[in-house]
Amino acid sequence: MKVVALVSGGKDSCYAMMKCLQYGHEIVALANLLPADDALDELNSYMYQTVGHQIVVSYAKCMGLPLFRRRIQGSTRHHGLSYSITPGDEVEDLFILLSEVKRKIPSVTAVSSGAIASDYQRLRVESVCSRLGLVSLAYLWKLNQSLLLQEMIKNGIMAITVKVAVMGLDPEKHLGKELSSLEHHLHKLNELYGVNICGEGGEYETLTLDCPLFKNARVVLDEYQVVLHSTNPISPVGILHPSKFHLEQKMENGISLEVSDLVYEVLGGNCPQSCETMSMLSDGSSILVKADNQKIEISKTKKDNTLSLSCWLQNLSGASTGLQTDLELVLTKIELELTECGYSWENLLYIHLYIADMNKFSEANETYVRFITQNKCRFGVPSRSTVELPLSKIGLGLAYMEVLVAADTMKTVLHVQSISGWAPSCIGPYSQATLHKGILYMAGQLGLDPPTMSLCTGGATSELEQALKNSQAVADCFNCSISTSTLLFVMYCSETLVTSDLISVEERAKIFLEEMKINGSDTKSSSLVVDPLFLYILVPDLPKRALVEVKPILYVPGDVETSTDQVVVTIVSSQSSWGFKHESWHSECVQKCVIPGRLCTAILSVSQTQAVKICSTLPHLDLTDKSITEDLMDGIAKFCIYVLDSVLLEAYFSWDDVKSFRIYVRADVNISHTTLSLIYNRVFSEFAELNTTRRTTNDQIFNIIPVLGSGRSARCVDNILTCEIFARKA
DSSP, X not given: OEEEEEOOSSHHHHHHHHHHHHTTOEEEEEEEEEESSTTOSOOSOSXXXXXXXXXXXXXXXXXXXXXXXXXXXXXXXXXXXXXXXXXXXHHXXXXXXXXXXXXXXXTOOEEEOOOSSOHHXXXXXXXXXXXXXXXXXXXXXXXXXXXXXXXXXHXXXXXXXXXXXXXXXXXXXXXXXXXXXXXXXXXXXXXXXXXXXTOTTSSEEEEEEEOTTOOSEEEEEEEEEEEEEEOOSSSOEEEEEEEEEEEEEOGGGOOOOOGGGTEEEOOOSSOOHHHHHTTOOOOGGGOOOOOTTEEEEEEEEEETTEEEEEEEEEESSSOOOOHHHHHHHHHHHHHHHHHHTTOOGGGEEEEEEEXXXXXXXXXHHHHHTTXXXXXXXXXXXXXXXXXXXXXXXXXXXXXXXXXXXXSSOOEEEEOOOSBOSSSOOOOSSOBSEEEETTEEEEOOEEOEETTTTEEOSSOHHHHHHHHHHHHHHXXXXXXXXXXXXXXXXXEEEETTOOHHHHHHHHHHHHHHHHHHHHTTGGGGSOSOOOOOEEEEEEESBOGGGOSEEEEEEEEOOOGGGOOOOOOOOOOOOOOOOTTOOOXXXXXXXXXXXXXXXXXXXXXXXEOHHHHHHHHHHSTTOOOTTOOOOHHHHHHHHHHHHHHHHHHHHHTTOOGGGEEEEEEEEEGGGOOOHHHHHHHHHHHHHHHHHHTTTSOOOSOOOOEEEEESEEEXXXXXXXXXXXXXXXXXXX
């Protein structure tokens, strides 16, 4: 990509440019914001370093690149962590500056910044990039600061301190010193006082005088003054004011251009209307689409403080109206349902987006962002996973969505849009993870190499390992470990994988997680160690033609939820339903993960062999020809409800605690979605009638999802169906 680099003069912005080159990008321009008054060295800004701004203008000649500069007109007016457009805020100066760069150099597609740990700065850069249709590159994000400083020095960043503001750094002694001479001292201050080694807490600021990017000349500081801002004896604050400097030409690369030939002053106080509105998205509710050949279906249930909604299309004629039209219908219907329930898109926690053709993934995203935007989600955009499913094989349209909605907005969302070495970015309005009341819903993770956003090579096991590493990088932000906090791993696997590949994926996943525990990666988790469940789903395709997509759900208890004492609940024993009685082989079908008194998740699979045993329990069924009839599916449904009910009872849960219930059905059973829905509705109704002595409900949400195969093990994904339930106490 062609990149404009934000430069403050500091070491971080310069090294970020070097990382851009390392990953194959091209720096085509520089951009800098400076005080409106040249006499000022520093502004009271949370966003911009301005100390040493007098020298930054020389970077144009040092690098032989155009430098766009703007004098800061605004101030800090929007104090929230996530930024929204605020007239008069200093962030709008950055927007105007980059708007001009894009106007003068239309080929620019990305912006580089030196953000390491500041969400405040990163989110504002991402906000501006989003408005301008640019990609944010933050290759220093989340890097270990100790190793990062060593890298900078080793790779030729020659920078001096121009501000000190922390105990242990003396203006008279340490200003003007090269980083290489202070490295040991900074590590010592980190050990003594927790000082950020790279100065991310404002402990110090630097000015780069030379680096490998400066092909034409280096900066030589001839004279400077030390200006004290505070004489506090414990932590005095001082800055270095450059009073005289010159450029020392590098003879082998020297050029004769004057600095003024490469510097552009960006004026103006108002951004063009076209720039201001170019990324504003249309309101999805205004879209009107026809559904002559399709019937919109929706199921919903409200349990305590959460609402589960699913929406799909029944294809009545078999004719396709196109993915865009189908997805518009689904999104419009969900938006209307949310409004009727008193909610909006900002209440969403998680979205499962199922599409019939992954070749239309870009088209699906374009439609998605017309409805769900950052502006509509004040408390953070929901997390999301997307897979291709054989929807048409059971009579569905081209798009199917499940959404999980919270009545409250007490959620923590991690949405990093910058490309970095940390974890894959989420450039669109979907986040890496959403934490709500102790449950961390993580977006589907692919085996992407974060800095390049390309699938790693080496096949399915390599992708799986990278996806798990990416999952752990996200989990680190919530102080937990995927090896000890995960309740359930849903492993979506491409149909291109043969059985041996699937087995290798399963074996590698277990080894990788065990290695994490042995290596101490689980020290960030709570004292509670969860033994996770695994669910393998075989699908036609995944985004980017990936072979594996990992979707973890983690338990991240807060301070008030750390107790694991069992909550005593009085529940009347289940009556014998439909003639079933417990048999030893039932346990072969199901696995569960229980946090006593809090959570219960279970996976139940029914194979062809187990279907035969169900037939023997229900003599009216016949499986002699091995065909899957509606009667057999009715019997299997009764068996699933019976066994899952037993699991819930044993864990002191009821169906009223169930927040989600997915039924993954092999699409080649040749039974329509409509028929399957009728079967499960009927079975739940019968179950409620049979168990009148305790609280049950026939108003139970369930989502029937067509797949190519499913199972609790990758060794057996040819089950007729697999059920996944997630229950939680209020």
